[in-house]
Amino acid sequence: MDTLDQYILSVIASFPLKRKPAFLFAIVTGKRTGQAVQDAHLFEVTPLFGCLPTLRQRSFDARLAGLQELGWIEVTEDGIALVPGIASPFQTQFPYIDGFLYQNRTNRFFERLLLAIQVFSNFKHERKNYLPIVRDEETQLAVKYWLATHLAERSKEVVRADLFSELERWLMDADASLFVPRFSGGDYIGKTAFQVAELTGREPWNYYFAWLNGLHQLFGRLDQGFPLLAGLMPSAEEGLTTSARKTLQLAEQGVPFDKMMTVRHLKWSTIQDHIVEIAATIPAFDISEWVDEATVLRIGAHGWQSLKEIKQAFPELDYFQIRLALIAKRSGATCS
Structure with missing residues (x-):
């Protein structure tokens, strides 16, 4: 087992449920999809996020195949999980790595x-x-x-x-x-x-x-x-995807977020994804328009297995607000 194998095993071990190879590849390479950003924060996997931005899909697939052959991971239709008893020393060896925070920089x-x-x-x-x-x-x-x-x-x-x-x-x-x-x-x-x-x-x-x-x-x-x-x-803004950066630039020019759908010809759900990404990347970003500090503290006081579980506990919140609260717990985005 080399250090790349240890890293991949550590990523797999960070999620309580089995995950599909495509999702794991997004975490490893730092593809900032709404699901990847959200779950990286929900399960506190942000240090491992995006550590291998140039890794190719076939190289990743070959690594998974090798780990399966060695008997370290189980691969089923439901996804991938570690074989019981398998552990990785990766994060103990490299305690300062923070992939999400410093990705692209x-x-x-x-x-x-x-x-x-x-x-x-x-x-x-x-x-x-x-x-x-x-x-x-x-x-x-x-x-x-x-x-x-x-x-x-x-x-x-x-x-x-x-x-x-x-x-x-x-x-x-x-x-x-x-x-x-x-x-x-x-x-x-x-x-x-x-x-x-x-x-x-x-x-x-x-x-x-x-x-x-x-x-x-x-x-x-x-x-x-x-x-x-x-x-x-490089500035924190350089860690954003190109599309999220454009949304931030409009916000800095005074364009309200609810008007950006028209300006950018995007769905509100896409603008929401951008807001979540910006909040996750730029600590000084103000999210008080959507969620307050008390909500962040209440959600942050518990461990959760899914957004659905949080929604059941906080029915008054929509999923966008829940995602922002999870992000703020980790990034320190301003919410008061």
Whole structure:
């Protein structure tokens, strides 16, 4: 069993009832369907959500087939479940991973970090002509803006020293061997993930999840004296699906949510899905229009197996309000 198998087993184990392969694939790859977002919060699976955004369906299916052949999972028409007695150590090994919160932002941050380190390293070596280690234009523009912002206030030498001080503080608490060999500067070109995995004696998936864990550990501390690294972090809005982001942009322009059906030519149920996704992604998002803090606390005080069970306990609420209350419990969305 490798670390990817452990991750998949942990996802399966997180749901009390059997789940279809398509649903599990949505959780693993972070497809933000209404059902996936809702159930990830209902069963507190958000840390595991979307950790493998580029995993292909056939690779996932092959993994399930392998786990079934080994006798670790049961596959029936009703779905997939762990064989009794099987457990996964995944979340104990990688306690800082928070897939839902940092989905779509982790790789962007790391690419910006790689480029920023290369830039400042070449400042030190007085190299003006070099190929950027990251070719993505959006990343280059983000780092260029970040540089301009900080260099307008301080010299290159001061910013460089501050950046490397922040890196040192982070890497003192993380496993530096996962990250430092990937950094480039001067004549040194950083190693690939596979090369570092081999260098550190890890199987590739173990390296990947350890790398993810180390970055998410940093993300949880960015507001604790890491201003330069925080400036490289993509905004929470970038974690939204494209359609939900458009809905949020209209809201920020003052368009009422109940008018967006006409503006965007969408059903109200779709707008509701967007509101739930936004509330799950952006803690400062205000949901008091639909649900109050008392409701969130009442629902959050119990463990539930389904939305239907919550509906029976709170018949005065519709399913949209129930979903928002579940989301607010985890995300901290504003509801008062």
